[in-house]
Amino acid sequence: MTTTSHALAGAMIASLVKRPYLAIPLAFLSHFVCDAIPHFGIGMAFGGPTMFAWLLIDGFLACVFAIFLLKKKVQNPVLLAICGFAAMSPDLAWLYYGLKGNLNNFSAFDPITKFHSTIQWFEHPVGILLEVVWIAVMVTIILKANHENYKDTATSKA
Numbered sequence: 001m002t003t004t005s006h007a008l009a010g011a012m013i014a015s016l017v018k019r020p021y022l023a024i025p026l027a028f029l030s031h032f033v034c035d036a037i038p039h040f041g042i043g044m045a046f047g048g049p050t051m052f053a054w055l056l057i058d059g060f061l062a063c064v065f066a067i068f069l070l071k072k073k074v075q076n077p078v079l080l081a082i083c084g085f086a087a088m089s090p091d092l093a094w095l096y097y098g099l100k101g102n103l104n105n106f107s108a109f110d111p112i113t114k115f116h117s118t119i120q121w122f123e124h125p126v127g128i129l130l131e132v133v134w135i136a137v138m139v140t141i142i143l144k145a146n147h148e149n150y151k152d153t154a155t156s157k158a
């Protein structure tokens with residue numbers, strides 16, 4: 001999945017779970033669930049112009065959603081950011097193996113990356129449609145969870 005989709009899944013988990021010791025590992029694990037869902041992919045060459053253009057677009061989108069959530073005054077923004085990072089972090093392995101020139105060398109991968117590589121059974125440009133829906137659902141849950149949090153806070157203060 002895109003970094004934006006992974007990061008929002010992590011932020012969604014943080015919004016619902018709230019406890020860092022539980023939310024951060026769950027956000028990390030969410031990466032593998034998300035990658036098993038059909039998602040966007042265009043088979044970019046490592047270090048090529050398409051990869052850099054895509055990283056720029058995806059990074060920009062992730063920042064846009066982060067700013068949007070901050071403007072919506074979500075609770076625990078630091079935990080949301082940490083969980084967002086934890087949720088996308090397994091993809092840093094691709095950077096590591098790419099820089100070592102081992103991106104297409106399955107036998108060189110560590111066990112987690114082998115698993116990570118195997119679960120991605122459907123990566124296709126059409127997957128962007130599913131990611132748009134995914135992002136909309138994640139943002140909706142985050143905003144709804146925050147709305148509930150505000151109600152809880154208001155009730156406990158009353």
Ligand SMILES: [Zn+2]
Pocket residue numbers: 001031035090091116
């Ligand atoms: Zn991944």
